[in-house]
Amino acid sequence: MGVMVAVEGLDGAGKATLVAALADAAARRGASVSTHAFPRYDADVHAGLAGEALHGAHGDLRSSVHAMAVLFALDRAGAAAEIREARNTHDLVLVDRYVASNAAYGAAREEQDADGEFVAWVHALEIDRLGVPTPDVQVLVRVPGELAARRVRERAASDPSRTPDGYESDAALQARCAQVYDELVARTWLAPWSVVGADEGPAALTRTAESLVAERLGTGSPGDISSGSSVRSDTIET
Numbered sequence: 331m332g333v334m335v336a337v338e339g340l341d342g343a344g345k346a347t348l349v350a351a352l353a354d355a356a357a358r359r360g361a362s363v364s365t366h367a368f369p370r371y372d373a374d375v376h377a378g379l380a381g382e383a384l385h386g387a388h389g390d391l392r393s394s395v396h397a398m399a400v401l402f403a404l405d406r407a408g409a410a411a412e413i414r415e416a417r418n419t420h421d422l423v424l425v426d427r428y429v430a431s432n433a434a435y436g437a438a439r440e441e442q443d444a445d446g447e448f449v450a451w452v453h454a455l456e457i458d459r460l461g462v463p464t465p466d467v468q469v470l471v472r473v474p475g476e477l478a479a480r481r482v483r484e485r486a487a488s489d490p491s492r493t494p495d496g497y498e499s500d501a502a503l504q505a506r507c508a509q510v511y512d513e514l515v516a517r518t519w520l521a522p523w524s525v526v527g528a529d530e531g532p533a534a535l536t537r538t539a540e541s542l543v544a545e546r547l548g549t550g551s552p553g554d555i556s557s558g559s560s561v562r563s564d565t566i567e568t
């Protein structure tokens with residue numbers, strides 16, 4: 331059974347960049363790697379609707395925190411079998427955004443902390459009811475909000491298809507979301523966490539992430555996150 335690592339963080343934190351680098355590094359060592367990203371805008375109707383709502387479509391859909399979270403959750407539920415299969419057939423399963431994104435963004439929108447009703451509701455919905463697989467480790471790419479926002483703006487300037495959506499352009503929401511992520515880490519919510527910082531370029535960040543995740547997983551060799559015994563989540567039930 332492969333190791334499943336979910337990468338989390340603010341919009342523009344560098345999650346996709348880290349996932350790609352981790353996948354490359356593991357593949358170079360001969361590991362089989364399966365990568366996934368949520369929301370699956372083009373592959374799942376729920377994610378597609380959520381993406382359109384983030385850009386202003388579908389009337390007042392975006393204003394409902396729970397409706398948006400249900401759409402993101404149904405997207406993941408639709409991928410649950412694929413993720414289980416990937417775990418059975420690959421050494422390493424990497425996921426760019428996962429259940430904790432729903433917890434962090436929804437709680438931030440509701441102005442709740444990680445001990446609040448919203449985070450408990452996400453756990454009950456996604457893990458307990460929809461049977462979404464629990465990751466072995468979560469990595470928080472923890473960057474200052476201003477840096478993440480600058481990256482989002484610069485990315486949009488060079489790629490018009492990445493126009494900032496309603497969450498990305500809300501600095502106050504991103505700031506609250508960063509706070510909730512820190513609380514989820516402190517509570518070991520859902521699974522153990524490793525935190526990587528913003529003061530490193532992609533290559534150094536990847537090496538740090540690999541070492542920290544290997545440490546969390548208790549694998550023999552530092553940096554080898556694709557094999558060895560995986561520590562199942564010491565989940566905090568909420």
Ligand SMILES: Nc1ncnc2c1ncn2[C@@H]1O[C@H](COP(=O)(O)OP(=O)(O)OP(=O)(O)O)[C@@H](O)[C@H]1O
Binds near residue numbers: 345347481535
């Ligand atoms: N460690 C890094 N150092 C410098 N620039 C980086 C780093 N990581 C990512 N970037 C740059 O920041 C921008 C955002 O990165 P990326 O797309 O990986 O973020 P993301 O967290 O996946 O964003 P989103 O959630 O909005 O899709 C990209 O232009 C990327 O090249």
Ligand SMILES: Cc1cn([C@H]2C[C@H](O)[C@@H](COP(=O)(O)O)O2)c(=O)[nH]c1=O
Binds near residue numbers: 403436498
């Ligand atoms: C998967 C997921 C995402 N979100 C939020 C986080 C982002 O602001 C947007 C879109 O994600 P992207 O990575 O910028 O494409 O949606 C969420 O609230 N819940 C989720 O499960």
